[in-house]
Amino acid sequence: MSATHPAIAFSVNGQPVAVATAPIRRLADVLREELGLTGTKIGCNAGDCGACTVLLDGEQVCACLVPLGQVAGREVTTVEGLADGELSLLQRAFHQCGAAQCGICTPGMLMAAADLLARDPAPSPVAIAAALAGVLCRCTGYRKIIEAVAAAAAGEVGAQAACTPAAGRAVGTRLPRVDGWPKVAGTEVFAADAAPADALWLRIVRSPHAHARFALGDLAEVRRRTPGLIATLTAADVPGDNAFGIFAGRKDQPVLAPGLVRFRGEAILALVGTRSALARLSDAQLPIHWAPQPPLAGIAAALAPGARAIHDHAPDNVLARGNLRRGDVAAGHRSAAVTVEGEFETAFVEHAYIEPEAGYARPLEGDRIEVSACTQAPYMDREETARALGICPTRVRIRPTACGGGFGGKLDVSVQPLLAIAAVRTRRPVRVVYTRTESMTSTTKRHPARIWAKASACADGSLAAFEMRADFNTGAYASWGPTVASRVPVHAHGPYRVPHVWNRTRAVYTNDPPAGAFRGFGVPQAAIAGEALIDDLAERLGIDRWQMRRRNALRPGDATASGQVLHAVGLPGCLDALHADWQAALARAAAHNAHAARHRRGVGIAAMWYGCGNTALPNPSRMRIALDRDGKLTLFNGAVDVGQGSSTVLLQIAADALGLPVHQFAFVGGDTDLTGDAGKTSASRQTFVSGNAARLAGEALRGRILAFANAGPGARLTLSGRQLTIADGDAVRTLDLTRLPDAGGVVLEGVGSWDPPTTALDADGQGVAYGTYGFGAQMAEVEVDLELATTKVIAMVAAHDVGRAVNPTLVEGQIHGGIAQGLGLALMEEFVPGRTENLHDYLIPTVGDVPPVKIYLIEDAEPLGPFGAKGVGEPALIATAPAILGAIRHATGVRITRVPAVPHRLWEALQARRGAAP
Numbered sequence: 001m002s003a004t005h006p007a008i009a010f011s012v013n014g015q016p017v018a019v020a021t022a023p024i025r026r027l028a029d030v031l032r033e034e035l036g037l038t039g040t041k042i043g044c045n046a047g048d049c050g051a052c053t054v055l056l057d058g059e060q061v062c063a064c065l066v067p068l069g070q071v072a073g074r075e076v077t078t079v080e081g082l083a084d085g086e087l088s089l090l091q092r093a094f095h096q097c098g099a100a101q102c103g104i105c106t107p108g109m110l111m112a113a114a115d116l117l118a119r120d121p122a123p124s125p126v127a128i129a130a131a132l133a134g135v136l137c138r139c140t141g142y143r144k145i146i147e148a149v150a151a152a153a154a155g156e157v158g159a160q161a162a163c164t165p166a167a168g169r170a171v172g173t174r175l176p177r178v179d180g181w182p183k184v185a186g187t188e189v190f191a192a193d194a195a196p197a198d199a200l201w202l203r204i205v206r207s208p209h210a211h212a213r214f215a216l217g218d219l220a221e222v223r224r225r226t227p228g229l230i231a232t233l234t235a236a237d238v239p240g241d242n243a244f245g246i247f248a249g250r251k252d253q254p255v256l257a258p259g260l261v262r263f264r265g266e267a268i269l270a271l272v273g274t275r276s277a278l279a280r281l282s283d284a285q286l287p288i289h290w291a292p293q294p295p296l297a298g299i300a301a302a303l304a305p306g307a308r309a310i311h312d313h314a315p316d317n318v319l320a321r322g323n324l325r326r327g328d329v330a331a332g333h334r335s336a337a338v339t340v341e342g343e344f345e346t347a348f349v350e351h352a353y354i355e356p357e358a359g360y361a362r363p364l365e366g367d368r369i370e371v372s373a374c375t376q377a378p379y380m381d382r383e384e385t386a387r388a389l390g391i392c393p394t395r396v397r398i399r400p401t402a403c404g405g406g407f408g409g410k411l412d413v414s415v416q417p418l419l420a421i422a423a424v425r426t427r428r429p430v431r432v433v434y435t436r437t438e439s440m441t442s443t444t445k446r447h448p449a450r451i452w453a454k455a456s457a458c459a460d461g462s463l464a465a466f467e468m469r470a471d472f473n474t475g476a477y478a479s480w481g482p483t484v485a486s487r488v489p490v491h492a493h494g495p496y497r498v499p500h501v502w503n504r505t506r507a508v509y510t511n512d513p514p515a516g517a518f519r520g521f522g523v524p525q526a527a528i529a530g531e532a533l534i535d536d537l538a539e540r541l542g543i544d545r546w547q548m549r550r551r552n553a554l555r556p557g558d559a560t561a562s563g564q565v566l567h568a569v570g571l572p573g574c575l576d577a578l579h580a581d582w583q584a585a586l587a588r589a590a591a592h593n594a595h596a597a598r599h600r601r602g603v604g605i606a607a608m609w610y611g612c613g614n615t616a617l618p619n620p621s622r623m624r625i626a627l628d629r630d631g632k633l634t635l636f637n638g639a640v641d642v643g644q645g646s647s648t649v650l651l652q653i654a655a656d657a658l659g660l661p662v663h664q665f666a667f668v669g670g671d672t673d674l675t676g677d678a679g680k681t682s683a684s685r686q687t688f689v690s691g692n693a694a695r696l697a698g699e700a701l702r703g704r705i706l707a708f709a710n711a712g713p714g715a716r717l718t719l720s721g722r723q724l725t726i727a728d729g730d731a732v733r734t735l736d737l738t739r740l741p742d743a744g745g746v747v748l749e750g751v752g753s754w755d756p757p758t759t760a761l762d763a764d765g766q767g768v769a770y771g772t773y774g775f776g777a778q779m780a781e782v783e784v785d786l787e788l789a790t791t792k793v794i795a796m797v798a799a800h801d802v803g804r805a806v807n808p809t810l811v812e813g814q815i816h817g818g819i820a821q822g823l824g825l826a827l828m829e830e831f832v833p834g835r836t837e838n839l840h841d842y843l844i845p846t847v848g849d850v851p852p853v854k855i856y857l858i859e860d861a862e863p864l865g866p867f868g869a870k871g872v873g874e875p876a877l878i879a880t881a882p883a884i885l886g887a888i889r890h891a892t893g894v895r896i897t898r899v900p901a902v903p904h905r906l907w908e909a910l911q912a913r914r915g916a917a918p
């Protein structure tokens with residue numbers, strides 16, 4: 001590309017550079033590919049996400065929109081230019097405040113903030129939000145980013161080493177992320193940032209049809225006439241099983257479709273070659289003969305009488321059913337003072353992580369294959385890749401890169417099997433980077449739901465019965481549909497004592513994109529319906545909505561509707577924490593509305609619960625801590641940190657269990673050749689499940705050390721260089737590590753494995769579904785413009801029972817991020833196949849959309865949790881949408897039954913209410 005173009009000279013981070021390339025080429029590409037400055041990220045290549053933000057002559061610009069020709073003679077500053085050996089004050093502020101979670105947006109955020117602080121050294125929160133408005137973050141909810149910029153402006157930033165808790169004191173501290181430095185330095189290696197220099201490129205050809213048969217013509221001819229095209233891979237080139245998925249018996253998605261596609265975006269053909277060869281070859285030039293068929297779009301079409309079967313194994317298009325039945329629900333309704341019911345509908349929701357899928361594969365010695373990609377589930381990737389290759393899993397090495405957001409969307413394999421097949425077929429390294437549209441088109445979504453629910457209560461407000469029938473659109477392939485079908489019945493009636501319950505679910509195949517895991521596995525959709533009915537009952541009974549929830553909240557010693565007796569239940573504490581805010585917000589809204597006809601304020605509240613870990617299935621985790629002869633202490637941790645902070649939390653737990661300071665630990669993460677199987681980063685399980693494994697590993701190593709020194713359980717450990725000192729009262733023993741027998745350099749190690757104690761559920765859903773549950777309650781204050789039908793969330797208050805906040809900064813970050821995603825679910829996010837396949841049509845909350853969030857952390861220690869802790873990743877999101885919808889209803893009198901409550905939908909509801917008014 002460079003040979004025929006004169007060099008364009010400019011300056012980058014103070015250094016003159018000259019790049020001979022096309023002047024039309026994007027600055028972002030030049031920075032990354034020609035200059036190796038991969039700190040500048042590409043999330044959309046369309047000016048929508050701001051991940052590529054750099055400074056051009058001191059002003060923030062999207063580098064993906066700037067042609068290099070416009071840069072001639074000018075100064076570019078990238079994230080790599082912020083630090084001068086040491087991290088800058090701004091970078092340290094991001095690190096200290098927990099402003100970087102996954103870190104993929106962090107370089108763009110830092111550059112936008114640097115631009116602001118150069119212009120306005122003491123910016124207001126409004127000015128900060130305005131400056132950051134062009135950069136999207138899907139993880140943090142923006143609050144800690146705003147906090148970090150304000151802290152940097154005020155100079156309120158500590159030294160990097162300020163937080164070094166002593167031995168036994170790590171749990172409970174606001175330890176900055178142990179993997180945070182590279183995220184704020186811009187040196188973190190995400191999936192698109194690195195690959196072997198000689199890697200070929202992979203391009204996947206996808207179906208433009210939701211349902212079609214197809215035939216491929218002469219691909220050898222295509223290869224002959226396309227120099228640089230090395231291979232064309234079809235279904236016939238998949239050496240093993242051409243089917244992947246989550247559950248045995250339901251691995252139904254082909255790596256490459258064999259002549260029939262079931263959704264728009266399905267992979268049918270893979271091209272492998274040089275990047276320029278692939279770029280020159282359009283899909284229209286390929287011999288693909290399509291025979292489109294009428295698709296079954298949506299649940300109603302798939303369940304219609306006589307609907308064709310999308311898969312032979314599901315003649316009625318029902319992939320899976322769930323059921324929970326307790327008591328006599330009909331009798332419960334009959335005995336009640338009031339009964340309410342309603343129908344609700346939710347949309348496809350896109351994960352919209354800022355990092356599109358990417359990675360590479362390469363052959364290894366010993367007839368093995370390595371795949372390096374972003375993922376939430378390295379061991380599952382290993383299994384699925386090996387299945388597609390038809391080889392033993394031990395011949396596959398998965399090396400996860402840093403993961404730029406997942407939220408469930410990177411649990412299913414995406415790039416891994418095809419990369420591996422391409423590398424095996426060509427015997428070369430092969431890489432791929434999805435475009436934003438490809439990511440959105442081809443990967444899983446949140447299940448759309450169609451829900452009917454009915455609830456009854458006695459005159460005093462105590463719940464008498466609850467019933468739900470919910471259908472979930474699982475799309476063309478199974479993915480996590482069975483999980484949604486089984487999890488929702490356990491949770492659907494909410495965190496309340498209900499004597500009579502009957503919840504039924506179906507996961508329904510359609511010709512829509514596959515729906516999979518997305519922060520909550522169907523529970524957020526069910527909570528929208530269930531919490532609306534709680535509000536209905538409260539209204540009918542004339543009981544305050546907070547009071548209604550408090551009266552029915554589960555308490556320690558209660559049994560769930562699935563018959564599980566609960567021990568740690570912090571929900572009453574969460575609701576009590578909100579009470580003063582609730583009353584104050586109601587008073588504020590009333591005072592405002594007394595003088596406001598058009599802009600009406602409302603307050604809503606919702607409670608939630610969420611079982612941590614897999615539903616009634618084993619989900620063990622394994623951790624290992626090793627001490628080597630040089631005194632290096634390492635936690636080998638296979639739990640992938642997708643931004644939530646598990647690498648830090650697990651180290652804090654391991655350190656306190658062992659009794660050595662956390663800063664003396666190194667960690668090795670998520671490489672299937674080096675770490676044990678910690679299971680998937682999903683279902684809010686890593687703190688609870690892997691945390692217990694880390695605790696056990698720490699305790700095991702401590703036990704070995706104490707036994708070696710013949711010391712008692714209260715002995716203090718000190719590690720200094722190659723000497724380990726054990727002080728037990730007056731007895732002090734020092735071990736010279738170099739003198740201990742070693743295995744591969746390791747002189748002492750501890751291994752911990754833990755699996756939550758669950759039991760299988762019977763046909764009525766009775767059993768121990770989860771080891772523990774997270775509880776929470778949130779309230780929302782909104783202002784609705786009755787003329788424009790727009791909704792502005794002006795404040796959120798969240799109280800969450802986390803058992804023990806191992807790292808309060810990270811817990812708060814999860815709550816902020818969950819609320820931001822819940823706000824999107826309630827008000828703006830709706831994926832429409834074929835129409836919203838980029839980030840300018842599919843809108844996610846910006847910094848201007850997420851209000852201040854007040855947080856109460858309720859620490860009701862879970863006896864099974866490591867140091868009492870349980871998960872918060874998914875619980876943080878579940879109550880948000882129902883709280884916001886309740887607030888809209890309080891402001892307007894309109895009950896929204898179909899989300900998102902976008903303006904046209906709210907306007908129609910307002911019009912209908914006006915029309916119905918007497």
Ligand code: FES
Pocket residue numbers: 041042043044045046047048049050051052053062063064065
């Ligand atoms: S990559 Fe440039 S704005 Fe998204």
Ligand code: FES
Pocket residue numbers: 099100101102103104105106136137138139140354404405643
């Ligand atoms: S930290 Fe902002 S997108 Fe992940």
